[in-house]
Amino acid sequence: MSDNPYELKPTQPIPGRANSASALFCQKSVEETISEFQTDPKQGLTNNHDIVTRRSIHGINELSHEEEENLALKFLSSFYEDPLILLLIGSAVISFWMGNVDDAISITLAITIVVSVGFIQEYRSEKSLQALNKLVPAEANLTRNGSTSSVLASTLVPGDLVYFSQGDKIPADVRLIRAAHLSIDESNLTGENRPVKKSTSAITNEKNDFISITNRECIAFMGTLVRDGHGSGIVVATGPKTEFGAVFDMMSEIEKPKTPLQNAMDKLGKELSIFSFIIIGLICLIGVVQGRSWLDMFQISVSLAVAAIPEGLPIIVTVTLALGVLRMAKKKAIVRRLPSVETLGSVNVICSDKTGTLTQNHMTVTKIWSFDFQGSFNSPFLLVDKLDDNNLHNQVTTNIHRLLETGNVCNNGKYSAENEVYVGNASDVALLECLPHFGLEDIRGTKEVLYELPFSSNRKYMAICVHTGNIEKSETYAKGATEKVLGICSKYYDENGEVKPLTNETRELIHEKSSSLAHEGLRVLSFARNNVKFVNEGNDNKDPSNLIFCGLIGMKDPPRPNIGRSISLLMKGGVHVIMITGDSPSTALNIAKQIGMPAINSDSVMTGDQLDTINEASLAEAIHNVTVFARTTPEHKVLIVKALQRRGDIVAMTGDGVNDAPALKLADIGIAMGHNGTDVAKEAADMVLTDDDFSTILDAIEEGKGIFYNIQNFITFQLSTSIAALSLIAMATFFGLPNPLNAMQILWINILMDGPPAQSLGVEPVDHEVMNKPPRRRNHKILNDAVIKRVIQSAIIIIIGTLYIFVKEMRDNEVTARDTTMTFTCFVFFDMFSALSCRNYSKSIFELGMQNQMFNLAVLGSLIGQLCAIYVPFFQTIFQTEALYLSDLVHLLLLTSSVLIVDEIRKFYIRRKNAFTNAYGISV
Numbered sequence: 001m002s003d004n005p006y007e008l009k010p011t012q013p014i015p016g017r018a019n020s021a022s023a024l025f026c027q028k029s030v031e032e033t034i035s036e037f038q039t040d041p042k043q044g045l046t047n048n049h050d051i052v053t054r055r056s057i058h059g060i061n062e063l064s065h066e067e068e069e070n071l072a073l074k075f076l077s078s079f080y081e082d083p084l085i086l087l088l089i090g091s092a093v094i095s096f097w098m099g100n101v102d103d104a105i106s107i108t109l110a111i112t113i114v115v116s117v118g119f120i121q122e123y124r125s126e127k128s129l130q131a132l133n134k135l136v137p138a139e140a141n142l143t144r145n146g147s148t149s150s151v152l153a154s155t156l157v158p159g160d161l162v163y164f165s166q167g168d169k170i171p172a173d174v175r176l177i178r179a180a181h182l183s184i185d186e187s188n189l190t191g192e193n194r195p196v197k198k199s200t201s202a203i204t205n206e207k208n209d210f211i212s213i214t215n216r217e218c219i220a221f222m223g224t225l226v227r228d229g230h231g232s233g234i235v236v237a238t239g240p241k242t243e244f245g246a247v248f249d250m251m252s253e254i255e256k257p258k259t260p261l262q263n264a265m266d267k268l269g270k271e272l273s274i275f276s277f278i279i280i281g282l283i284c285l286i287g288v289v290q291g292r293s294w295l296d297m298f299q300i301s302v303s304l305a306v307a308a309i310p311e312g313l314p315i316i317v318t319v320t321l322a323l324g325v326l327r328m329a330k331k332k333a334i335v336r337r338l339p340s341v342e343t344l345g346s347v348n349v350i351c352s353d354k355t356g357t358l359t360q361n362h363m364t365v366t367k368i369w370s371f372d373f374q375g376s377f378n379s380p381f382l383l384v385d386k387l388d389d390n391n392l393h394n395q396v397t398t399n400i401h402r403l404l405e406t407g408n409v410c411n412n413g414k415y416s417a418e419n420e421v422y423v424g425n426a427s428d429v430a431l432l433e434c435l436p437h438f439g440l441e442d443i444r445g446t447k448e449v450l451y452e453l454p455f456s457s458n459r460k461y462m463a464i465c466v467h468t469g470n471i472e473k474s475e476t477y478a479k480g481a482t483e484k485v486l487g488i489c490s491k492y493y494d495e496n497g498e499v500k501p502l503t504n505e506t507r508e509l510i511h512e513k514s515s516s517l518a519h520e521g522l523r524v525l526s527f528a529r530n531n532v533k534f535v536n537e538g539n540d541n542k543d544p545s546n547l548i549f550c551g552l553i554g555m556k557d558p559p560r561p562n563i564g565r566s567i568s569l570l571m572k573g574g575v576h577v578i579m580i581t582g583d584s585p586s587t588a589l590n591i592a593k594q595i596g597m598p599a600i601n602s603d604s605v606m607t608g609d610q611l612d613t614i615n616e617a618s619l620a621e622a623i624h625n626v627t628v629f630a631r632t633t634p635e636h637k638v639l640i641v642k643a644l645q646r647r648g649d650i651v652a653m654t655g656d657g658v659n660d661a662p663a664l665k666l667a668d669i670g671i672a673m674g675h676n677g678t679d680v681a682k683e684a685a686d687m688v689l690t691d692d693d694f695s696t697i698l699d700a701i702e703e704g705k706g707i708f709y710n711i712q713n714f715i716t717f718q719l720s721t722s723i724a725a726l727s728l729i730a731m732a733t734f735f736g737l738p739n740p741l742n743a744m745q746i747l748w749i750n751i752l753m754d755g756p757p758a759q760s761l762g763v764e765p766v767d768h769e770v771m772n773k774p775p776r777r778r779n780h781k782i783l784n785d786a787v788i789k790r791v792i793q794s795a796i797i798i799i800i801g802t803l804y805i806f807v808k809e810m811r812d813n814e815v816t817a818r819d820t821t822m823t824f825t826c827f828v829f830f831d832m833f834s835a836l837s838c839r840n841y842s843k844s845i846f847e848l849g850m851q852n853q854m855f856n857l858a859v860l861g862s863l864i865g866q867l868c869a870i871y872v873p874f875f876q877t878i879f880q881t882e883a884l885y886l887s888d889l890v891h892l893l894l895l896t897s898s899v900l901i902v903d904e905i906r907k908f909y910i911r912r913k914n915a916f917t918n919a920y921g922i923s924v
């Protein structure tokens with residue numbers, strides 16, 4: 001079971017309901033289903049008015065999340081859920097009871113503010129998490145009025161005709177009317193991992209037994225994944241009425257696990273709480289022994305507890321992660337699992353498939369070869385891209401015609417009338433798109449499909465058996481990787497169009513031509529056919545045989561723009577890029593060279609066959625030098641990722657196909673292509689790139705690294721404030737001094753520390769230099785020595801500075817409002833300067849500038865708040881302050897800037913040291 005917090009899985013297998021649509025229609029024939037839903041097996045629903053009516057009856061095809069909680073209730077509950085807040089309320093009540101009405105009012109006000117800030121933050125974090133769930137909407141291939149297009153799955157109504165193929169997610173509960181080799185992974189629903197074979201035949205159930213979900217073979221269930229083959233069917237249930245909808249509520253209750261970082265923060269928070277409680281207990285004890293007012297001591301202790309315990313820490317971490325994720329979403333990288341954000345910064349190897357990730361997955365037929373071209377022509381190939389349509393018409397010999405016809409018939413591309421383009425597998429689309437240039441038409445409408453062996457990455461070819469009314473006169477067509485197609489051929493069409501047996505020499509010649517096309521970076525497909533019936537009854541592994549080889553087609557699939565630049569930037573950041581493809585070694589190598597992958601020679605390529613023969617140890621060894629793996633199967637991809645992980649690498653794997661899914665799941669971060677990728681790949685992935693652009697990974701890694709540093713920065717800020725406040729009061733108590741800060745002031749400091757200024761450090765824009773730093777190691781702690789040193793440095797300066805002001809102001813041996821106002825303001829100013837210096841670990845603030853708007857606003861707001869606390873009469877009574885002179889403020893500003901200045905000096909030394917080590921090539 002995966003660790004995806006958003007992926008919903010039942011806790012136990014479900015039997016399904018007896019009276020649901022799927023239970024009913026699995027017992028009805030295709031015809032019965034069609035007539036009952038008044039739909040058409042070819043055209044789909046045709047009446048728009050009827051569709052609207054159906055939607056108003058059945059609702060939209062969506063599973064709704066739990067209804068909104070009552071916000072007011074939730075807000076109230078945060079008052080009594082935190083024991084510290086309860087204690088504070090208690091102290092307010094006691095104050096009131098003892099006649100200190102002022103105190104009681106101010107404490108109540110402070111509590112309200114503290115709770116509100118916390119509540120707003122928590123609410124935001126929840127909202128942003130919810131937003132994440134909606135980022136990848138489900139789609140469906142829908143046929144209405146005879147035209148097929150890709151639509152949002154939510155628009156489906158019962159009776160709709162839908163089509164799905166390998167890699168798709170089933171959009172609703174569907175009664176199958178066509179199933180070609182269809183097998184579906186129902187583990188989302190049943191927990192059973194083995195894919196289930198599907199057929200269209202109804203279940204006969206004379207005794208009226210209960211048919212469990214796993215036995216409903218002619219139903220495809222919403223949310224399950226097509227592993228192999230393709231099919232179509234009629235929607236029988238949508239939204240909550242589907243089997244998936246029935247268990248959805250049950251599944252939503254499962255709690256989302258926390259990320260490692262969140263767990264670490266929770267742990268840190270607990271440790272700090274215990275530590276603070278001990279100190280606060282001591283302070284309280286000593287104070288009472290010294291004969292101070294116990295109510296005062298109680299209030300101070302409780303507010304200190306509220307302040308010193310960074311209860312905001314886990315929340316800020318969550319908000320920072322979630323905001324980071326939303327920022328990434330704007331850059332077209334959708335993170336499906338929150339923990340992945342942390343892992344992103346540690347990635348040091350990216351395994352990428354070629355087609356669709358490094359290349360555009362837009363193929364165009366550029367070169368054709370058949371035996372026609374042996375000897376008699378100037379050019380060894382038919383150069384499709386160099387000739388205009390008139391010339392191409394003239395080139396259609398019997399052999400070329402046979403070849404193109406095979407590509408046409410053995411094809412699952414679909415015409416989308418809406419967009420006026422072919423859609424489907426890119427190779428299939430290319431073969432259909434080239435037909436008009438030769439003056440040929442798509443002839444699939446004239447043929448009836450008897451049997452199909454669909455394409456899969458393991459099989460690496462596909463075959464189809466068709467007839468034109470007379471089953472006995474069936475024909476078989478096949479296309480695929482050259483070595484696979486030659487494996488099922490025994491004859492070929494020679495230069496005169498005659499059938500001849502394949503000899504070793506002719507096979508050799510075909511291979512030679514094939515690899516010469518591949519060397520140019522073209523994807524090569526071989527084509528073959530014969531007039532023999534081919535069906536695979538009850539035996540899936542039987543291949544067709546004795547086919548007649550027709551020829552080769554080379555297709556161009558250009559690299560994506562900017563891919564070279566992304567790869568070099570990744571390498572600069574210590575990230576190694578490896579290509580793992582199902583395509584041929586020559587094609588892969590050519591593309592690798594084109595996109596500037598490093599150290600490319602024939603040693604850096606390894607094929608799937610070679611992988612099969614070497615053992616684990618030599619694989620780990622070989623991986624050092626290999627940058628391209630070719631002719632791999634899905635199993636090979638898994639093997640390679642495992643070998644890398646065993647070496648200690650943190651592996652990101654990108655892919656778009658069903659063939660990539662297992663490796664995507666295994667990799668530390670699986671990255672799927674959102675636009676052209678299959679649902680299976682997206683489901684297995686941790687991150688989805690909506691623009692299918694490899695360079696987006698670069699942004700995501702950068703963002704992942706940046707978030708980690710931002711979290712370190714605000715932890716530095718929070719911890720130094722909290723330690724300073726705690727130590728200050730502890731020291732004053734130990735030395736028998738009056739309290740430098742009163743309860744209200746401490747609560748205000750808590751708001752600064754847990755609230756907007758700290759949060760704004762979490763959204764500091766990413767420093768592009770993080771990409772020059774090596775990936776973070778997996779076990780690299782967030783609270784490392786450097787952070788601790790920095791916390792202690794700032795805390796000490798704040799304590800000394802504040803104590804100095806306090807002692808100086810108190811020389812008259814009497815604590816006046818002025819004394820505490822000075823101390824209080826001093827602490828707050830220190831805090832603001834400390835926040836400023838915490839924006840970056842090593843960069844000077846002069847270099848950073850003021851581009852973090854949220855930070856500017858937060859600090860400005862805090863300073864205005866502070867001035868209000870000093871100068872506005874109402875707040876003066878609450879905070880027990882009095883107006884200060886301008887000269888006092890200037891004095892304090894000068895003094896408190898010391899925390900920034902000292903840190904600037906530290907940063908300067910760090911930068912110098914880094915420059916030194918970098919210049920000598922030693923990484924830091």
Ligand SMILES: Nc1ncnc2c1ncn2[C@@H]1O[C@H](COP(=O)(O)OP(=O)(O)OP(=O)(O)O)[C@@H](O)[C@H]1O
Pocket residue numbers: 353354355356425427428455456457458460461462479480481482523524525580581582583584657659
């Ligand atoms: N629609 C198809 N019909 C028949 N053969 C195909 C088809 N698509 C691809 N092939 C053949 O199967 C091979 C493997 O394809 P596969 O989908 O496993 O990987 P890929 O798309 O080439 O690469 P990558 O793994 O980089 O995405 C291709 O090189 C091609 O020879």
Ligand SMILES: [Ca+2]
Pocket residue numbers: 353354355356357655656657
């Ligand atoms: Ca691919």
